[in-house]
Amino acid sequence: MNQNLYKPRNRWIHLFLSPFVFFIIVSFLIFFGVQCTLATKSKTSKDPQIQIQFISDEYEETKSIPSSLFESKDLLLILAELSKKEDPAMRFISTNRTEEIMEVNGKSNSWSEGWVIYVNEEKIDGVQMKRGVRVSPSDKIEIRYEAVERVFGRPTS
Template identity: 90%
Template sequence: MIAIPVLLSSQCSYPTKSKTSKEPQIQIHFISDEYEETKKIPSALLESKDLLLILAELSKKEDPSMRFISTNRTEEIMEVNGKRNSWSEGWVVYVNEERVDGVQMKRGVRVSPSDKIEIRYEAVERVFGRPTP
């Protein structure tokens, strides 16, 4: 018979981390009738980042797969995970329940972990192909 030493839990002491000490994160919630997902981007608590740059980085990683249209004046999300804008519906960006249009995105919208960011696929009105507020 071979004796195997066993450590009792009272003999071991490991530092424990609480699950509440997570790094702050900027959360972006994508919502459509076929797709719902939340993306989390690490960020310092008081740090703000440009929303367009965050979306471009997610697009570059294809997480989720996104396509933008970019002109001198505006930015617009055209497609997320294969769900494309149409003449009557499209991807709309909201920050803290306020709609953010493409011109505001182009000028720069700063977001931080305390902001509520949603990108929803919903009914839109378009004039000459551009959504109207």
């Protein structure tokens, strides 16, 4: 007889808990399902990126740096970050007055050739880099290995 008393009680508990547990599970799935679809949409959406193209006779490579459409960043800081990540492997020279890329992926400056930075087809020298060059996703940035004139080791314009 004791068994019959507990069975109806268990049935009532199960009857009340089942919808509650079901509601919690469904709410949990809906919430995290929405979160997952939002995360997927943000990853697949094409956010603006600053594109930097490295060009030499041996290879051509484009690097993308995430940025917002209305945000500009200092080109020197972007290049330093790429250098820090070693993607591509870069080496800078920095003095009180200038900044210069000395090597990219093992291709070094020589007396007659070197890495030259262009922003929107305008050549950027080391002094401008030191003062700060702001770039945004709308800018065309190229770093080309090309013939340069040097005086005492420093490139001339």
